[in-house]
Amino acid sequence: MPGFLSWITDALAKRHPPAADWQPRLFNPDSPPTPVGDSARRKAIVEHLESNLFCWLLDAEPHQLRAADPIQESLLAELEQRLDNRQLEELPRKPWSLPGVMRALASDHADRRAVTRTIQSDPSLTEQLLLMANSPYFRPGDQPIESVDHAVFVLGVDGIRNVITAAVMRPMMAARNSREALFAQRTWRWGLACGCACEMIAGYRREDSSAHFMVALLPALAYLTIRRELCRISRGQRRGSEPSPAALQTALSRYQWRVCQLLANAWALPPKYHAWLMAAERPAPRQPHSMLTQALLLGSREVLRHARQRNLPEEELRSSIRLPEQQVVSIQAAVQTMLEESKSPPSRG
Template sequence: MAVDEVSGSLQEGLLSWLLNVEPHQLEKTDERTSAIVAQLESRISSGKLEELPRQPLILPKLLHALSKENSDRRELVSIILKDPALTNRVLQVANSPFFRSGDQHIESVDQAVFLLGHRGIRNVVSASIMQPMLAARDNAEALFSERVWQWGMTCARSAEAVAISKGVDSGAHFLLGLLPALSYITLRREVERLYKDRCNREEVPPSLFRAVFSQFDWAIARLVAQKWSLPSSFQASLPATTRPTPMQYSTPLCDGIMLGTREVLRHVNHPTLTEEELRQVLLLEEPQFDRIRGAIAGMLEKEASPA
C-alpha cells in the first residue's frame, strides 16, 4: 500500500471508531453536505470559527519558560502553581499511564518536574493545557470526547518518540501531535452549529463529519497554531496542505500520528492495518519501529488496567 492509501485507511477506521458507527454509515450521502462544507470553508478562510479554541492565557509564559533547556525549576513550578486548575490537571496527567513509568504516585508539581525532567514536564503541561478543550460539554459528546483524548494522547506520545529517533524537537512534536484531536472536536462542534441552524435539531449524519474531518483537519491545526502564536518552527512542521502529498506524509509528525492511530485501533480491537502494512510506509528502521510501537502499546495496556 502507498503511504497516502495507508493514511486514508487509518482515517476511515479512526472515524468509524470515534463516531461509534459502522463503516458503511460514513458512506451515506446527505444533500446538505456540500452547502455545509462550503460554509465551513468560508469560515476557516476568514478565521471566524465560533468554536475555535482561544489561546490559553498562560501559554506564552509557559512556552517561554519551557523553551529554555536550562530553565530554573522553581520558575516553572511557580508559573504552574499560580493557576490552581492547571496544577490539578498537571498532577492528573503526570499520574496517567501516558507519563508515569513506575508505581510512585506524583503528589506535587515540584516532584513532577523532578521525576519527569524538562522534556517530560513540558509535555505534561502541553497536555494539561489541551485537556479542558477536549473535555465533553454534555452527555452527547462524552464518548467522542473520551476517544478523541485517548487518540490524541497516543498520537502525541508516538510523534514525540519518532521525533526523538530522528533527532528533532520532541516537545514540539508532542504538542503538534495533539492538534489533530483538537481539530476534530472543534470541527464537530462547528458542524453541529451549522447543521442545527439549517436543520433544527436533526442529528448530524456521520458522512458529513467524515467530509469535514477529511478536508479540514490540518487546516484547523494550522489555524490554531497561528492564532496561538506557536513558534514558527512548530508551524513549519505541520503539513502545508489540506491533504498532504506522499512526500509530506514522510515526516516525524505524520509517521507518529499514523503509528499512534494504528495502535489505538488495534488496542480497542477495531479493524485496522497489519503491523507489516504500517511498517512498510514509515521512515523508521526496524528496531526503532519495534521500540516505539512496543512503548505505545504498553501505555495503552496500562491505561486499560484497573488502578
C-alpha cells in the same frame, strides 16, 4: 512575530487550489499524488487506515460514512465560509498561561524552580497538571505525585514538558455532553497515542521531542473543534439535528489541517509548528513521510489495534512509514503500554 504568523495563515488560505483528483487527508502520501506504482500502493494503504480510524472515532460503519446526506453540502459550505472569515465560534482560545510556560521551558537548561513558579501562578493549570502527572499516561511509578515541585522533581524538566502540554490541552478535549462523550474520549486517546509516537520519533532524530508531542496533539483538538462547529451549524439549520457520520467524516477530512493552522496561529505558536503541519498536509513529491505523518500513522494503527478494530497488516504499515524496525517496535510497545494502563476518558477535573 504575530504579524508574521498571520502572514503564514493568509498565505495558506490563498495557496493554489489542489489538483482535481486530490483532497486534503490526514495521511497524504504525495503532493500532488500520482497514483502509479509504489505511490498508488501507499495511497491505498493510508486511505484504508484513515477509513478505519474514522469508523472508530465516529462509532460508525463504513457504509454510514459513504451514505448520501442531502444537507451535507449546505453544512460544509457554511463551515468553509466560517473558516474563510476566521469566525469559528468553537475555536479554542489560547490558554493564558501558555506563553509563560513555553518561555519557561524553552531552554534546555530551564531552572526547576522557575518552572515550578510559572505553573503555580495558574491554579487551573496546577490542578490539571497534577491530574495528568498522576495518570497512567505519565506517572513513572506507583507513588502519587502531590505537588508541582514534586512533579518537576520526579519527572525532571524534560519530562514535565509533555505533562504540561497535556494539562493545557486536556480541558479543551473534555466532553461537554453525552452526545460527544465517546468521540471526545476516543479522540483524546488517539491524540495521546500520536503524541507519544511523535515524541519518540523526534527523540531518535535528536530534535525537539516536546514540541513534536504538542504538534501531534493539534489534529485531535482540530477534530473536536470541527465536530463542535458542525454540530452548531447543524442545530441552526436543522433545529436540533446532529450532523450525519458522512458529513462529519467529510468535514474532518477536508478541514483538519486548516483548523490546525488556525489553532497554531491563534495561540501564536512558533513558525516551526506551521512548517511541520504544512509538511504533513502537503508533503513533497517522492519524499519520505514527515515525522508528524509517521507518528499519526503509527498512533492510529496502535489505537485501532488496542481497540480491536479493523486495521492494517503490520508489513503494510512498516513499508509505508520506513522507520528502522527497532524504532517501530519500541514506539509500538510504548504506545500500547500507555493505552493499556489508561482507559478512562478525560473529564473536567
